[in-house]
Amino acid sequence: MILNKVAESELITIDLSAFLPNETPLLFDLKPFLFRELILKEKDFRIALQNHDWKAYSSQTVLVFCSADAIIPVWAYMLVASYLQPITTNIHFDTPASWKQKMLIEKMRQQNFTGYIDKRVVIKGCGDEHIDSAAYFEITLQLLPIVKSIMYGEPCSTVPIYKRK
Numbered sequence: 723m724i725l726n727k728v729a730e731s732e733l734i735t736i737d738l739s740a741f742l743p744n745e746t747p748l749l750f751d752l753k754p755f756l757f758r759e760l761i762l763k764e765k766d767f768r769i770a771l772q773n774h775d776w777k778a779y780s781s782q783t784v785l786v787f788c789s790a791d792a793i794i795p796v797w798a799y800m801l802v803a804s805y806l807q808p809i810t811t812n813i814h815f816d817t818p819a820s821w822k823q824k825m826l827i828e829k830m831r832q833q834n835f836t837g838y839i840d841k842r843v844v845i846k847g848c849g850d851e852h853i854d855s856a857a858y859f860e861i862t863l864q865l866l867p868i869v870k871s872i873m874y875g876e877p878c879s880t881v882p883i884y885k886r887k
Contacts, residue, residue, distance in 0.1 A: 733877050734838065737846040738853045738861060741833070743825040748779055749818065750802060752788040760792050767798060776805055783812040785821050823854040830860055839868045845883075847875045 755770045757763045786802055788794050799815060806813050814821055845861055858874070865872055866884060873880035 732842060733844050733873075734841050735844045735846055735877060736861065737849060738826065738830075738857050739846075739849045739851045741826045741829045741857070742851060743822060743829070745783055747783040747785045747812075747814070747818070747821065750779070750784050750786045750806065752786075752794060752798065752802070753790040753792075756788075756790060756792055759790050762792065762794055762798055768801070771801060771805055774805070776809055779806055780809045781811050783814070784810050785814050785816050785818055787815070787817045789817075819852075823856060826853070826857050827860050830857065830864060833864070835864055835868060838865060840870050842871045842873070843869050844873045844875065844877050844880055 752762075753759050755762075755767055757766060784806055786799060786806070803813060816824065843865055845858060862872060862883065869884075870886050871882070872884040873882055875881050
């Protein structure tokens with residue numbers, strides 16, 4: 723008889739992708755508002771913002787950033803915020819990848835992990851979504867005070883991280 727030791731081990735697997743945000747924010751990239759997508763000309767920038775259709779951002783989460791390698795004066799971001807704030811639900815000064823990771827960690831910090839007290843936990847190591855190292859660091863901090871052990875990887879092949887003595 724073949725025994726499945728993994729199935730009998732009472733390991734609990736946590737997939738960090740479950741903490742990723744469900745929403746897809748709208749993006750406001752300053753790059754198209756720049757002269758030759760490189761230089762901010764104040765007068766042209768102000769006119770472009772005045773003529774921009776802001777209704778698309780109504781009641782949405784919006785990420786404001788500049789994907790061009792350009793020097794953007796601080797007031798330009800302030801001006802964009804002044805247009806977005808009255809109509810949006812949520813505004814972030816962030817790139818999409820950075821925002822996703824910050825939201826993941828925020829959601830993780832709000833999670834109630836009391837169901838993991840004295841459990842053996844495996845933090846899933848591979849998946850379809852890229853998970854930043856900071857998220858693995860954070861989940862370890864959250865679980866250390868309460869779990870019996872923490873491992874990284876897949877239940878059939880784990881790397882031990884922590885074991886309570």
